[in-house]
Amino acid sequence: MMRTRPLKVALLGCGVVGSEVARIMTTHADDLAARIGAPVELAGVAVRRPDKVREGIDPALVTTDATALVKRGDLDIVVEVIGGIEPARTLITTAFEHGASVVSANKALLAQDGAALHAAAEQNGRDLYYEAAVAGAIPLIRPLRESLAGDKVNRVLGIVNGTTNFILDKMDTTGAGYQEALDEATALGYAEADPTADVEGFDAAAKAAILAGIAFHTRVRLDDVHREGMTEVTAADFASAKEMGCTIKLLAICERAEDGASVTARVHPAMIPLSHPLASVRGAYNAVFVESDASGQLMFYGPGAGGAPTASAVLGDLVAVGRNRLGGTTGPGESAYAALPVSSMGEVVTRYHISLDVADKPGVLAQVATVFAEHGVSIDTVRQQGKDGEASLVVVTHRASDAALGGTVEALRKLDTVRGVASIMRVEGE
Amino acid sequence: MMRTRPLKVALLGCGVVGSEVARIMTTHADDLAARIGAPVELAGVAVRRPDKVREGIDPALVTTDATALVKRGDLDIVVEVIGGIEPARTLITTAFEHGASVVSANKALLAQDGAALHAAAEQNGRDLYYEAAVAGAIPLIRPLRESLAGDKVNRVLGIVNGTTNFILDKMDTTGAGYQEALDEATALGYAEADPTADVEGFDAAAKAAILAGIAFHTRVRLDDVHREGMTEVTAADFASAKEMGCTIKLLAICERAEDGASVTARVHPAMIPLSHPLASVRGAYNAVFVESDASGQLMFYGPGAGGAPTASAVLGDLVAVGRNRLGGTTGPGESAYAALPVSSMGEVVTRYHISLDVADKPGVLAQVATVFAEHGVSIDTVRQQGKDGEASLVVVTHRASDAALGGTVEALRKLDTVRGVASIMRVEGE
Ligand SMILES: NC(=O)c1ccc[n+]([C@@H]2O[C@H](COP(=O)([O-])OP(=O)(O)OC[C@H]3O[C@@H](n4cnc5c(N)ncnc54)[C@H](OP(=O)(O)O)[C@@H]3O)[C@@H](O)[C@H]2O)c1
Ligand SMILES: NC(=O)c1ccc[n+]([C@@H]2O[C@H](COP(=O)([O-])OP(=O)(O)OC[C@H]3O[C@@H](n4cnc5c(N)ncnc54)[C@H](OP(=O)(O)O)[C@@H]3O)[C@@H](O)[C@H]2O)c1
Numbered sequence: 030m031m032r033t034r035p036l037k038v039a040l041l042g043c044g045v046v047g048s049e050v051a052r053i054m055t056t057h058a059d060d061l062a063a064r065i066g067a068p069v070e071l072a073g074v075a076v077r078r079p080d081k082v083r084e085g086i087d088p089a090l091v092t093t094d095a096t097a098l099v100k101r102g103d104l105d106i107v108v109e110v111i112g113g114i115e116p117a118r119t120l121i122t123t124a125f126e127h128g129a130s131v132v133s134a135n136k137a138l139l140a141q142d143g144a145a146l147h148a149a150a151e152q153n154g155r156d157l158y159y160e161a162a163v164a165g166a167i168p169l170i171r172p173l174r175e176s177l178a179g180d181k182v183n184r185v186l187g188i189v190n191g192t193t194n195f196i197l198d199k200m201d202t203t204g205a206g207y208q209e210a211l212d213e214a215t216a217l218g219y220a221e222a223d224p225t226a227d228v229e230g231f232d233a234a235a236k237a238a239i240l241a242g243i244a245f246h247t248r249v250r251l252d253d254v255h256r257e258g259m260t261e262v263t264a265a266d267f268a269s270a271k272e273m274g275c276t277i278k279l280l281a282i283c284e285r286a287e288d289g290a291s292v293t294a295r296v297h298p299a300m301i302p303l304s305h306p307l308a309s310v311r312g313a314y315n316a317v318f319v320e321s322d323a324s325g326q327l328m329f330y331g332p333g334a335g336g337a338p339t340a341s342a343v344l345g346d347l348v349a350v351g352r353n354r355l356g357g358t359t360g361p362g363e364s365a366y367a368a369l370p371v372s373s374m375g376e377v378v379t380r381y382h383i384s385l386d387v388a389d390k391p392g393v394l395a396q397v398a399t400v401f402a403e404h405g406v407s408i409d410t411v412r413q414q415g416k417d418g419e420a421s422l423v424v425v426t427h428r429a430s431d432a433a434l435g436g437t438v439e440a441l442r443k444l445d446t447v448r449g450v451a452s453i454m455r456v457e458g459e
Numbered sequence: 460m461m462r463t464r465p466l467k468v469a470l471l472g473c474g475v476v477g478s479e480v481a482r483i484m485t486t487h488a489d490d491l492a493a494r495i496g497a498p499v500e501l502a503g504v505a506v507r508r509p510d511k512v513r514e515g516i517d518p519a520l521v522t523t524d525a526t527a528l529v530k531r532g533d534l535d536i537v538v539e540v541i542g543g544i545e546p547a548r549t550l551i552t553t554a555f556e557h558g559a560s561v562v563s564a565n566k567a568l569l570a571q572d573g574a575a576l577h578a579a580a581e582q583n584g585r586d587l588y589y590e591a592a593v594a595g596a597i598p599l600i601r602p603l604r605e606s607l608a609g610d611k612v613n614r615v616l617g618i619v620n621g622t623t624n625f626i627l628d629k630m631d632t633t634g635a636g637y638q639e640a641l642d643e644a645t646a647l648g649y650a651e652a653d654p655t656a657d658v659e660g661f662d663a664a665a666k667a668a669i670l671a672g673i674a675f676h677t678r679v680r681l682d683d684v685h686r687e688g689m690t691e692v693t694a695a696d697f698a699s700a701k702e703m704g705c706t707i708k709l710l711a712i713c714e715r716a717e718d719g720a721s722v723t724a725r726v727h728p729a730m731i732p733l734s735h736p737l738a739s740v741r742g743a744y745n746a747v748f749v750e751s752d753a754s755g756q757l758m759f760y761g762p763g764a765g766g767a768p769t770a771s772a773v774l775g776d777l778v779a780v781g782r783n784r785l786g787g788t789t790g791p792g793e794s795a796y797a798a799l800p801v802s803s804m805g806e807v808v809t810r811y812h813i814s815l816d817v818a819d820k821p822g823v824l825a826q827v828a829t830v831f832a833e834h835g836v837s838i839d840t841v842r843q844q845g846k847d848g849e850a851s852l853v854v855v856t857h858r859a860s861d862a863a864l865g866g867t868v869e870a871l872r873k874l875d876t877v878r879g880v881a882s883i884m885r886v887e888g889e
Binding site: 049053057061063064138160166167168171172175176177178179180181246309321322323324325326327328329330331332335337338340342343344345346347348349352356357358359361364366367403453 | 469479483484487489490491493494514590596597598601602605606607608609610676736739751752753754756757758759760761762765768770771772773774775776778779782784787788789791794796798
């Protein structure tokens, strides 16, 4: 069965992920060969700093000219683990034009240019696989794209960023504030020196765009994803969450509207009940819930990042793409036939937890309740707490649209008796 | 892109699972067509009782002659959801011989004859897919076979039978005994009139054989799986488990030996710590942990049975197999190249919780400890409880082989001071 000609693989990038890909390609060479049906050969490694010592990598394979590498014309598979938009994008399209299939872990690029990259792959009759781009080692893209291909997915709800989950978990378990927890995450290597992409939700938003597109067989652009970071979550928010039997997670949520005619995708911190399986996802782990018509609720859990776990996902794709090459075929490409519109955040329906600082005098609750009623937002529970002439009102609503809630809050701010809106947080997973 | 010739699908069996497959094929016809690239047409439905009213099924398609149906010669895909060994086995091989690919949910058959069926598929250049055979809707076979194809799986540990999990969960949460919990499971439709296959672990053992084979790229026969049912788990066992911060689950465990040179597969009740994610799997849900070199720990969770969830898995396979047909290719077949020997239960290494009824007199503990030491089984903790001249000793061991533990227990039974061995339970998931 075994072909003698090896599959030639070029590695673009040899950092956290790439070095692990190279390592496993060497240590597990026999297994990979048996599973693909042909040996794989590392044909070249493109990096920025050619002189860096890279254990286990033949220096003769290392180059700084990634473009020349992908233009060689004899490559079967290009593994792109450089990250960012350029030069990754041009290198990938050049690889397709020169006959290679591509495996990438690049969520930022896939979320921004997935459609064009898929088109380039299809035009050249090549594969574009990127399991590693979402939730690291956790098999998610393949299950959504293939295992659930006979089902109708209605909702994807998950923790897809390990850095922020580490920070929020710290805040929850130790009572630390955001900055303190971030400092610890940085010290332990869970957060980068510039944590913006994680804590402002950009990374999770890219993953949400990718997941929504695959789950709903439609195109969801990065700009379509409503994004709120978690830098403003406070210890007080965690205290409020606890009182409700909840914790706070940064969630990526992709939903099909109830009438099935549109979808939404969003990233924001939210309270979820402690009884929800996502509530007990600790540290830098990721987990994703998928709800479908026939299969009901599925959950996928595992390490969402790290060199080795991400390399595992890359290599799973490498085996699949390698098998496709040998079989002269390609796997499933982009599936965007449903072409559903993406609704704006205003149409998202969920529950809310709102803390108001109010004057401690009679009639305030009635005033506040009237504002909610006027905006069609129905109240589930209210808790009133008075101290020193000041008082706070904690309102938890029934399901309402983001637009209706926004209107309510705007009107509340105009009430004389409302001194301020201390916090607004969505309540999910019920 | 859409071909006009539809893919012809025959349904063998139209019971709990088959009727849902037929329903979804009708209601989701457009989506299936878009995802496969050609419409699917239900070409025939084989059942035992032709006159039973079957909602949504054209009576003209129904036949009792399954053999004639699979011999038609114009079928693209045969979906086997009859169950059991015969006639399912002959029907599947006949289907291959007449040019069809096969999707099956039949764990009993796959565990017993998987190798021969895979060979028949390969000989005829056809696909054999069976995601639904293990853990219902949960994508598990595809992730193991494809997503983790670039990794080295060392362990699969899971709850793969919903009926027994329902019963154990009831015993745990209500303090009920086995019979009482079984009666409730039967009344609620979670257990069949004859629950033997579930409660004696036959169903889980079939799944363990399938999972071990795929995870370790080797052949594991049903006979290779050590199997113990859960009918002898008592309320007292749950009380002991609780004292240790554990609960009891019926686990399927597939392991690679530490030296990598052999594998084991087993099904038995075991204590697992409450902090382990499998401990909180409630009711009839299933969940499977997978541990690999690079990816670390992954977990897959969802409904392990039921008509619609199982049909979701069947239809996912149908889409994949349909795409392969259109592309003139086949997916990954059996991967048994590793050809690892399956070790016997004696070589399995784990921890044990042992309750002994002993005479309440000085020196008993020393005697008992000596027996453990003589057999090379190291003790982690001992708890001694005396009441009315009788006493009990609860011993929790460090990791030891099943053979060593067996020898220890045999020797303990011969001690005058040991009145009886009240229970032995393995401790997993630590
Ligand atoms: N790290 C994770 O846990 C993780 C998880 C999931 C997905 N990902 C994704 O995987 C990708 C790689 O991440 P990483 O953490 O491995 O990044 P990294 O450690 O920063 O490595 C980047 C690599 O790309 C090389 N490189 C940078 N610019 C280049 C250029 N212009 N030409 C050639 N090589 C260039 C670097 O070369 P030098 O070695 O010479 O600097 C380095 O080897 C990103 O898309 C990331 O989002 C990462
Ligand atoms: N039920 C689940 O939750 C579940 C989950 C995972 C996997 N599975 C697997 O799925 C398969 C089907 O299970 P099920 O629960 O759907 O079984 P079921 O409800 O008993 O249905 C069996 C079907 O097969 C038909 N049948 C029986 N003998 C036949 C024969 N000789 N020729 C033609 N048709 C025959 C029956 O016909 P009549 O309708 O005329 O009786 C019935 O339609 C089994 O392999 C099972 O292990 C089931």
